[in-house]
Amino acid sequence: MLLERTEELEIAAYLNALTRLERADEAGASHARRQLTRLQKLIRLRAMELYWTVSRFLRQSEAFLFPGYVERRNRVPAWKKIDQPTLAPEAALAARPRLLLDMTSTLRSGKNTGIQRVVREIARNGWLIGAGLPVAIHNGRLFTYYSHPDIPEIVEIEQGDIFLMLDASWNHTEEYLPILDRVKAKGGKNIVCLYDILPLIHPAAFPPALTQRFVGWLSQIVLKSDGVVADSRAAAESLRDYLSANNLTKPGVPLGWWRLGADFSGAASGDVSERAQEIVKGRPYFLGVGTVEPRKGYPVALDALEKLWDAGVDASYVVVGGKGWGMRQFERRLKHHPEFGKRLFWLDRASDADLAFLYRNARALALASVAEGFGLPIVEAANYGAPVIATDIAVFREVAGDSARYFDLLDSDSLAERMREALAEKPAAPVVAPTSWRESATQLLGIARDGGFQTRLD
Numbered sequence: 001m002l003l004e005r006t007e008e009l010e011i012a013a014y015l016n017a018l019t020r021l022e023r024a025d026e027a028g029a030s031h032a033r034r035q036l037t038r039l040q041k042l043i044r045l046r047a048m049e050l051y052w053t054v055s056r057f058l059r060q061s062e063a064f065l066f067p068g069y070v071e072r073r074n075r076v077p078a079w080k081k082i083d084q085p086t087l088a089p090e091a092a093l094a095a096r097p098r099l100l101l102d103m104t105s106t107l108r109s110g111k112n113t114g115i116q117r118v119v120r121e122i123a124r125n126g127w128l129i130g131a132g133l134p135v136a137i138h139n140g141r142l143f144t145y146y147s148h149p150d151i152p153e154i155v156e157i158e159q160g161d162i163f164l165m166l167d168a169s170w171n172h173t174e175e176y177l178p179i180l181d182r183v184k185a186k187g188g189k190n191i192v193c194l195y196d197i198l199p200l201i202h203p204a205a206f207p208p209a210l211t212q213r214f215v216g217w218l219s220q221i222v223l224k225s226d227g228v229v230a231d232s233r234a235a236a237e238s239l240r241d242y243l244s245a246n247n248l249t250k251p252g253v254p255l256g257w258w259r260l261g262a263d264f265s266g267a268a269s270g271d272v273s274e275r276a277q278e279i280v281k282g283r284p285y286f287l288g289v290g291t292v293e294p295r296k297g298y299p300v301a302l303d304a305l306e307k308l309w310d311a312g313v314d315a316s317y318v319v320v321g322g323k324g325w326g327m328r329q330f331e332r333r334l335k336h337h338p339e340f341g342k343r344l345f346w347l348d349r350a351s352d353a354d355l356a357f358l359y360r361n362a363r364a365l366a367l368a369s370v371a372e373g374f375g376l377p378i379v380e381a382a383n384y385g386a387p388v389i390a391t392d393i394a395v396f397r398e399v400a401g402d403s404a405r406y407f408d409l410l411d412s413d414s415l416a417e418r419m420r421e422a423l424a425e426k427p428a429a430p431v432v433a434p435t436s437w438r439e440s441a442t443q444l445l446g447i448a449r450d451g452g453f454q455t456r457l458d
Contacts, residue, residue, distance in 0.1 A: 159187055235395070
């Protein structure tokens with residue numbers, strides 16, 4: 001317990017230090033930005049006045065000239081059905097109670113990384129095995145995500161339906177509440193998926209607005225749900241610990257966890273970029289995967305590489321992940337580093353084909369995260385045969401066991417030593433129990449449908 005508390009303080013100090021750097025940087029540029037903002041507001045105001053005048057005229061004209069088109073447009077959302085899979089078995093679509101798989105946030109964001117990648121894979125496989133019907137919220141109603149000739153696009157909630165909030169429901173809490181009420185009114189169940197509660201545990205690592213969304217989501221959705229399923233035992237226990245520490249616990253709520261898969265559809269399809277090929281053809285490299293944000297520990301990993309470079313070690317560091325938040329100082333350090341483009345690379349728009357190629361040829365995946373809900377790059381690395389060096393935190397131990405190489409939290413010297421070992425003799429990939437996304441979907445949807453939760457909140 002004392003060790004865990006010490007680690008929590010170290011993480012908090014690290015994240016607060018990053019936040020102070022960002023705020024100092026913000027203060028230095030604030031005057032120029034204020035001047036620019038005034039000008040932008042004036043231009044935006046005039047542009048919006050013109051936009052609303054023109055759009056109001058067009059809407060009125062459209063409603064008068066094309067009433068049938070306007071009615072159809074307002075009835076069915078104009079989203080593109082992407083990643084369309086083979087039709088699900090007819091018999092499964094008629095099964096009752098139905099399991100409605102929410103994909104609202106993923107659909108709206110259009111992203112295919114992190115949680116969105118998980119949501120797409122679970123929903124696609126749930127549909128293919130006939131275990132669930134993927135849906136999304138639009139204008140207060142549920143619509144099917146995939147097309148099927150026997151399913152209306154609008155999904156009316158039926159008696160006993162199970163609504164599984166598979167997606168990032170904290171982004172649209174207010175839109176979910178009427179849906180949850182209708183499910184309960186029909187005698188159904190609302191079950192929420194938990195990926196992590198890190199914005200509540202480590203608020204310094206996240207934008208304040210996101211932390212506030214999590215506060216509302218926790219009270220209005222999580223604690224009022226009929227069950228919670230986490231993507232790891234560590235994430236489930238973090239929820240239990242947080243609720244207990246803050247006197248928020250709701251005894252009796254079913255709590256469980258399931259295993260994520262690793263065989264991503266389409267990961268090996270498409271052409272590998274020339275840039276990724278050039279990196280692989282060069283010197284040995286360590287791979288960092290994930291959005292560039294404070295909790296990922298990228299500064300620690302770069303510190304470790306600099307120690308190797310100073311010692312004459314010839315290796316590269318490749319960051320694969322989009323731009324996040326709270327890391328402007330690090331982003332500048334990265335882009336203005338003398339090794340940038342030589343032994344230091346940032347692929348912020350890498351394709352799945354690039355990532356798979358980089359995994360296969362990496363000396364090791366180097367995960368320096370200070371906190372995670374699961375650690376999906378570990379199972380991805382194992383799937384592609386890449387060794388793993390990771391921070392010694394509970395969730396990484398849960399996922400990789402003793403087959404990964406671990407380094408001390410926030411300790412760049414410890415990480416550099418693990419990297420030296422990997423360069424001296426390339427270690428084996430971690431032994432992670434192989435789980436396909438079909439198996440993952442079967443496990444999760446089985447818990448949701450049959451109530452096979454491992455425990456309950458105290």
